[in-house]
Amino acid sequence: xxxxxxxxxxxxxxxxxxxxxxxxxxxxxxxxxxxxxxxxxxxxxxxxxxxxxxxxxxxxxxxxxxxxxxxxxxxxxxxxxxxxxxxxxxxxxxxxxxxxxxxxxxxxxxxxxxxxxxxxxxxxxxxxxxxxxxxxxxxxxxxxxxxxxxxxxxxxxxxxxxxxxxxxxxxxxxxxxxxxxxxxxxxxxxxxxxxxxxxxxxxxxxxxxxxxxxxxxxxxxxxxxxxxxxxxxxxxxxxxxxxxxxxxxxxxxxxxxxxxxxxxxxxxxxxxxxxxxxxxxxxxxxxxxxxxxxxxxxxxxxxxxxxxxxxxxxxxxxxxxxxxxxxxxxxxxxxxxxxxxxxxxxxxxxxxxx
Amino acid sequence: xxxxxxxxxxxxxxxxxxxxxxxxxxxxxxxxxxxxxxxxxxxxxxxxxxxxxxxxxxxxxxxxxxxxxxxxxxxxxxxxxxxxxxxxxxxxxxxxxxxxxxxxxxxxxxxxxxxxxxxxxxxxxxxxxxxxxxxxxxxxxxxxxxxxxxxxxxxxxxxxxxxxxxxxxxxxxxxxxxxxxxxxxxxxxxxxxxxxxxxxxxxxxxxxxxxxxxxxxxxxxxxxxxxxxxxxxxxxxxxxxxxxxxxxxxxxxxxxxxxxxxxxxxxxxxxxxxxxxxxxxxxxxxxxxxxxxxxxxxxxxxxxxxxxxxxxxxxxxxxxxxxxxxxxxxxxxxxxxxxxxxxxxxxxxxxxxx
Numbered sequence: 226x227x228x229x230x231x232x233x234x235x236x237x238x239x240x241x242x243x244x245x246x247x248x249x250x251x252x253x254x255x256x257x258x259x260x261x262x263x264x265x266x267x268x269x270x271x272x273x274x275x276x277x278x279x280x281x282x283x284x285x286x287x288x289x290x291x292x293x294x295x296x297x298x299x300x301x302x303x304x305x306x307x308x309x310x311x312x313x314x315x316x317x318x319x320x321x322x323x324x325x326x327x328x329x330x331x332x333x334x335x336x337x338x339x340x341x342x343x344x345x346x347x348x349x350x351x352x353x354x355x356x357x358x359x360x361x362x363x364x365x366x367x368x369x370x371x372x373x374x375x376x377x378x379x380x381x382x383x384x385x386x387x388x389x390x391x392x393x394x395x396x397x398x399x400x401x402x403x404x405x406x407x408x409x410x411x412x413x414x415x416x417x418x419x420x421x422x423x424x425x426x427x428x429x430x431x432x433x434x435x436x437x438x439x440x441x442x443x444x445x446x447x448x449x450x451x452x453x454x455x456x457x458x459x460x461x462x463x464x465x466x467x468x469x470x471x472x473x474x475x476x477x478x479x480x481x482x483x484x485x486x487x488x489x490x491x492x493x494x495x496x497x498x499x500x501x502x503x504x505x506x507x508x509x510x511x512x513x514x515x516x517x518x519x520x521x522x523x524x525x526x527x528x529x530x531x532x533x534x535x536x537x538x539x540x541x542x543x544x545x546x547x548x549x550x551x552x553x554x555x556x557x558x559x560x561x562x563x564x565x566x567x568x569x570x571x572x573x574x575x576x577x578x579x
Numbered sequence: 580x581x582x583x584x585x586x587x588x589x590x591x592x593x594x595x596x597x598x599x600x601x602x603x604x605x606x607x608x609x610x611x612x613x614x615x616x617x618x619x620x621x622x623x624x625x626x627x628x629x630x631x632x633x634x635x636x637x638x639x640x641x642x643x644x645x646x647x648x649x650x651x652x653x654x655x656x657x658x659x660x661x662x663x664x665x666x667x668x669x670x671x672x673x674x675x676x677x678x679x680x681x682x683x684x685x686x687x688x689x690x691x692x693x694x695x696x697x698x699x700x701x702x703x704x705x706x707x708x709x710x711x712x713x714x715x716x717x718x719x720x721x722x723x724x725x726x727x728x729x730x731x732x733x734x735x736x737x738x739x740x741x742x743x744x745x746x747x748x749x750x751x752x753x754x755x756x757x758x759x760x761x762x763x764x765x766x767x768x769x770x771x772x773x774x775x776x777x778x779x780x781x782x783x784x785x786x787x788x789x790x791x792x793x794x795x796x797x798x799x800x801x802x803x804x805x806x807x808x809x810x811x812x813x814x815x816x817x818x819x820x821x822x823x824x825x826x827x828x829x830x831x832x833x834x835x836x837x838x839x840x841x842x843x844x845x846x847x848x849x850x851x852x853x854x855x856x857x858x859x860x861x862x863x864x865x866x867x868x869x870x871x872x873x874x875x876x877x878x879x880x881x882x883x884x885x886x887x888x889x890x891x892x893x894x895x896x897x898x899x900x901x902x903x904x905x906x907x908x909x910x911x912x913x914x915x916x917x918x919x920x921x922x923x924x925x926x927x928x929x930x931x932x933x
Binding site for chain 2: 356
């Protein structure tokens with residue numbers, strides 16, 4: 226097998242790839258499927274095409290993933306929490322044609338630059354989860370505003386001070402960072418459903434949404450200063466990583482609730498620690514937390530665990546959303562295997578030699 | 580002190596009451612204030628009228644309440660979880676003119692028949708809490724639907740079976756029992772905000788709400804059969820007590836979520852136990868639970884604690900709602916002390932001799 230590029234060597238074009246079905250001969254083609262909650266019935270179209278399914282237990286380490294990708298794995302439906310690293314993709318480069326990511330924010334889970342270089346198509350499932358994530362986020366806004374976890378259990382609340390009482394949602398200003406499909410849905414629910422005052426920041430202004438919902442555009446720093454509850458709903462990219470930094474948190478008024486149901490890395494963990502220590506951040510909500518190996522994340526849990534409301538990346542885990550995402554991913558896999566491309570592909574694979 | 584009627588003697592008219600300020604002479608008049616979270620500044624109007632405030636610790640027993648009502652207590656702002664029983668009211672009958680209940684559903688907290696007989700005016704604070712209770716209820720609907728308490732903590736969910744996944748809220752039918760101020764608000768949030776299918780039952784049909792929100796009226800049993808999530812939002816009265824009984828629960832489909840943010844007694848605890856055992860009730864939500872002395876309540880917690888989502892009667896505990904309710908209660912107390920009546924009085928006191 227001739228191979229010219231090495232992982233991380235910075236070349237922009239991909240190596241010549243052996244034709245699958247060439248060397249592999251009549252060996253069965255395999256689809257690796259990770260994660261839990263996937264309805265096996267929805268994978269049937271792949272089996273009917275003669276593909277074999279491989280479903281390892283969840284939470285794969287890098288080495289376990291490399292093992293799972295061994296053999297004639299041509300497609301990889303990424304529905305778990307594992308990272309498809311440059312090394313793992315490199316090891317699978319001779320057979321793997323497509324990584325179909327279940328969800329939108331693939332950036333933390335798939336090394337897209339490595340995939341691009343190796344000519345592996347990466348797809349995601351845009352919009353499939355918008356309803357679920359928006360509803361979940363609004364639920365967590367209410368939970369954080371009411372400090373619900375503190376009240377679970379049949380315990381009459383002893384408010385030592387009326388200042389401790391939660392504020393009514395309709396009396397709060399909610400700032401939304403990121404007015405994409407999900408952010409817009411959250412803004413609609415809050416304004417139309419609850420009559421909440423909403424303002425937003427987005428890389429580009431959205432005049433039609435401003436008109437529809439009557440919500441003003443503010444700069445990121447203005448929004449941080451104006452909000453009682455600040456919701457982060459941007460994809461993780463090089464530009465958004467640590468977007469909520471010391472500067473943004475310094476603008477917040479004391480007690481601001483920070484709701485991050487996007488990827489954790491969008492919030493700088495050290496800045497958050499300082500914000501919680503100063504009291505500017507009253508409570509922080511995460512759906513999926515900083516990796517277990519990140520010291521700053523552990524420090525947050527140790528020092529301010531009672532002011533963090535953390536769930537394990539479940540916002541999109543509804544039956545309907547999962548089914549929708551799996552159907553899209555299966556379609557993308559079929560499309561790439563057949564036509565070498567998919568309408569849901571992300572990254573720069575279009576520019577590389579397939 | 581002449582006194583002719585005894586508690587529970589069934590007479591419909593009240594005894595002759597001594598004039599306060601008569602025997603009591605120049606003794607300072609006292610207002611008993613119970614509960615926590617009340618802003619003392621809002622009680623200032625009472626102190627400016629020369630009234631003394633008495634604020635005992637929360638969760639009074641009957642004997643403690645009787646003690647707290649001793650002396651020249653002319654008014655009682657009921658903001659706690661204690662029961663103003665017939666015996667307690669009877670003991671206070673010579674001085675007490677008004678019980679101003681903080682909230683709407685006074686029935687479980689104030690023995691209204693005893694108060695009526697003793698000529699003690701009871702007031703409540705209608706509509707003050709509608710926004711808070713409706714928002715809280717929607718939050719708990721989302722929490723129950725997602726089984727959030729199970730997911731709190733940084734733990735990746737291991738769905739053994741896709742059947743375990745929560746359904747999307749927009750894919751559920753929510754049945755609302757009780758289309759009063761709060762029920763209507765919940766229906767508006769669910770339909771306008773989340774696009775949820777809603778149906779309702781109410782003692783009397785509400786054609787204007789049916790038209791506004793496009794929601795159908797069903798009988799109670801039809802609604803139980805049609806709903807994925809059944810929300811109870813009726814005041815507790817003799818008629819609504821145990822309204823959700825074996826018959827209603829028998830209509831439910833397996834896994835129905837029962838959300839009771841009204842008073843617990845509206846749901847028959849034995850019927851609920853059977854419903855949880857059979858699996859018709861998948862999860863039950865309460866804000867305020869059955870009294871600690873009720874065996875059936877303890878049995879529910881022991882046998883199905885992980886399928887109960889219980890908070891301690893906090894739905895109306897927002898800063899804005901509490902302030903609104905306290906202002907109304909203070910006005911009612913002033914009105915009764917000055918004019919012997921209040922526009923917010925409940926019960927039959929109008930019919931008894933004041």
